[in-house]
Amino acid sequence: MDNNKSKNITWHQSGINKFDRQKQLGHKSVMIWFTGLSGSGKSTVANALQQELYKRGISVYLLDGDNLRHGLNNNLSFSAEDRKESVRRTAEVGKLLVDAGVVTLAALISPFEEDRRIARTLYEVNEFVEVYVKCTLQECEKRDPKGLYAKARKGEIRQFTGIDQPYEVPKNPEIIIDTDTLAVDESVEIIINFLFNKLRLMDI
Template sequence: MNDDERNIVWHHSTLNKQDRQNLHQHKSVMIWLTGLSGSGKSTIANMVQNYLHEKGISVYLLDGDNLRHGINKNLSFSEEDRKENIRRTAEIGKLFVDAGVVVLAALISPFDIDRQLARSIYNSDEFIEVFIDCSLDVCENRDPKGLYKKARAGKIKQFTGIDQAYEKPANPEIIIETDKYSVEESANILLSFLIDEIKIMEVGKDD
């Protein structure tokens, strides 16, 4: 620990997460969607966000591309910078969860060690890993942003699935196979899981 760290003291708030969850009248959790580019992460997350909002749930979507336009704009796609991208996103999400808000994060997040690091900063029941499982062939055929075509042409380096690995989650809370289900069906699968299994509509309790 350096001198600067010794001089930083945590300031405790008189309001806590339970107070904020009681105000919102529902649990607050991080719902982390991981998968290849083109698998449907952002589209599914946006549909789920809209549904939860309509039901009176305070919800916010952290999209990987959008974050790279702002707080993560100085990061590349190297393994080191991807790690920092995940760390920053997880820390931002933790603030939302502490504020009593349901947060959806849609990021490729290709490396298991980085996703586990993200999970480690939350309470055990607050981090929901959603593996948006879709084959590389299907994702590449979709190629909604034309990124695979650029990667194959060598115009994009360190592109996940082409010249950078994607490590599938070993034990995600839920797997949604988007090469078998439509976007609407996939969103409904996730919604049903959140409502029935996570009971997101209920007020949370402190651990």
């Protein structure tokens, strides 16, 4: 038990709820959580999806793991404990955005199954869509867009996922995108079809 938590805090109920906001915006709100190795294409696909949803008049926002480390998560390392906290903070911010009626995208490695499972519990049924951006370690190293794998292999970066820290493949993701073989637009189309045809995003 955290003894630093105040016992004098109560939840203040808003006069406007999530469904009021969704109705005003004209669509449901969900969290689309992209997970995968560094270099797998999470941010690239998420950003392309964001642009496509925006074109369709959807209120959307992208929470990118690297960008969050410039502000919200700038005091966190890449240890397993701090990665857990990074996922927790991102999920909590995402929950607020979903409550605001916004389709929210989160793109971060989030290597541990348990952390992703806990993130999911913050959301209601059908509000959390896990997208496993599948890509072999060999292909990710080949791409190495930020030069991080090369540094990790030289020992210049510690606790790097896929090299000296494990990545736990999602057990039951809603969507799997194999970026070894799929182009960005093909990946986006798969997610779009899921959102509009299975989740029926516009049925509000």
